[in-house]
Amino acid sequence: MPQVDITVGGRKFQVACQSGEENFLKTAASILDVEASAIVAQSQRMPEPQMLLMAGLLLADKTVAIEDRLRAAEAKVAELEAKVADPVKVEVPVVPTAVTDSLKELAARAEALADEVEEKVNT
Structure with missing residues (x-):
């Protein structure tokens, strides 16, 4: 099982992952690092668990917002598809x-x- 070195909020971690998932893990860690670095910049003395929790909560909040937008877009697509599926009734005398x-x-x-x-x- 490969070990990947990542940095989150200025702190280094070594994380195990499945073979072939190294790039995914590094990408996910860099997204988490963006949030954690913003938190660390605001409060230098925040304990590691709290910093990671806050970064995770910020990402979860963003994820919920994106999921809401996705649901709204899917509903709009379904509405438009329903309009196309129901042809307009044309009466011919x-x-x-x-x-x-x-x-x-x-x-x-x-x-x-x-x-x-x-x-x-x-x-």
């Missing part, structure tokens, strides 16, 4: 059968007249 029948009759008469005119022109 239906032409009454009597009107279409009348139009068919007019078309037939027009064709008959055209045939008569064509017949007279050709004779």
